[in-house]
Amino acid sequence: MTTSSTTGGAPTGADAPLLTARGVQRKFGGLVAVDVEEFHVRRGTITALIGPNGAGKSTFFNLLTGFDRADAGSWQLDGRTVTGLPAYRLAQQGMVRTFQLTRSLADLTLEENVLLAARGQRGERLAGALFGRASWRRQEADNTERARELLARFGLERMAAEPAGVLSGGQRKLLEMARALMCEPRLLLLDEPMAGVNPRLVETLLDHIRQVRADGTTILFVEHDMDVVAGISDDVVCMAFGTVLATGSPEQVMRDPEVIDAYLGSDEPDDDAATAAGTERRA
Ligand SMILES: Nc1ncnc2c1ncn2[C@@H]1O[C@H](COP(=O)(O)OP(=O)(O)OP(=O)(O)O)[C@@H](O)[C@H]1O
Ligand SMILES: [Mg+2]
Known part of the structure; x- marks a missing residue:
């Protein structure tokens, strides 16, 4: 069966x-x-x-x-x-x-680029409104941790604070994958x-x-x-x-x-x- x-x-x-x-x-x-x-x-x-x-x-x-x-x-x-x-x-x-x-987004850092993918897609605003600032902060911290993990997975962690504009074409593809996986x-x-x-x-x-x-x-x-x-x-x-x-x-x-x-x-x-x-x- x-x-x-x-x-x-x-x-x-x-x-x-x-x-x-x-x-x-x-x-x-x-x-x-x-x-x-x-x-x-x-x-x-x-x-x-x-x-x-x-x-x-x-x-x-x-x-x-x-x-x-x-x-x-x-x-x-x-x-x-x-x-x-x-x-x-x-x-x-x-x-x-x-x-x-x-x-x-060339002017935002790699980490900001990845974090942006999470915002508004997993209902963070709603969570903030329903459960207050503490829950919202916790979710932000979770998101940041996950963004950093994803950047590390794609070998981009050392550039996390650099603007995305400095990346090569191939690195940008990796950043896009990291962003997509954030969701x-x-x-x-x-x-x-x-x-x-x-x-x-x-x-x-x-x-x-x-x-x-x-x-x-x-x-x-x-x-x-x-x-x-x-x-x-x-x-x-x-x-x-x-x-x-x-x-x-x-x-x-x-x-x-x-x-x-x-x-x-x-x-x-x-x-x-x-x-x-x-x-x-x-x-
Ligand atoms: N916004 C648009 N306005 C008018 N024609 C369009 C538009 N977008 C795509 N086309 C036309 O539709 C057809 C399909 O284009 P599409 O970009 O989807 O092809 P593709 O298979 O992705 O090609 P490629 O391998 O070159 O990326 C093409 O003839 C293209 O010129
Ligand atoms: Mg195409």
Whole structure:
């Protein structure tokens, strides 16, 4: 006997996907940027979202995480409908993201950047109002301790009091991960966590991602490097022209003829020209 059961063929309980999405659409004028009929992320996995430039990966992330509004569709986190919820409500439900272009606040210290992620997302204000200043202070102290632990975990503790502006691209990615983990997410969405990262730091970053999964957080990440995808992912979803082309194991998806075509059609040596050509086809 397993702990899960089935209802109408859909798995429930421990076997049910952590995230499911159906019929998600987003248009920009005449351009259909996202048109995803069916998408899911299995609990406890690292799932890679791949696809050529302009495929709609970041837009899909923006919709799922409340940074943009879908024209249609619905999605569920752990069986609860979270369609269209703003980002801070999603964070409260356990769904947190990072950005393709990092968004750390350059003038704030690393510690302040990480602490900021906790404020307002775990109801501190409410706790203060309900239980008074002592409780609020205790929570602040707990938050500070957790922020310091996270900075230490990512090897940034010695820079905790430095402004985030001094960090390298790779260190900023680590800071973003620390910030996201401050909210103790069940699902962490990373948009190109390896982009702009010094190759020497990539392995470190991958180890951190594996550790986050080992700690019980499910991960969905966007990545272009197929070696990275093959090396770390349990599942892969490939998007092109806004739609899902293929879903499966890394091996299945990477030998899918449609996936190969999508990449051959865009991944020319001159990446800019290929992107422009891709945009033209969709216009
Ligand atoms: N705010 C916007 N207004 C108009 N068009 C947009 C907007 N955001 C994205 N697009 C278009 O939607 C399409 C999907 O873009 P998106 O950034 O989601 O792709 P992507 O798969 O993340 O690409 P990349 O790998 O280059 O990051 C592209 O054609 C893009 O130009
Ligand atoms: Mg993108």
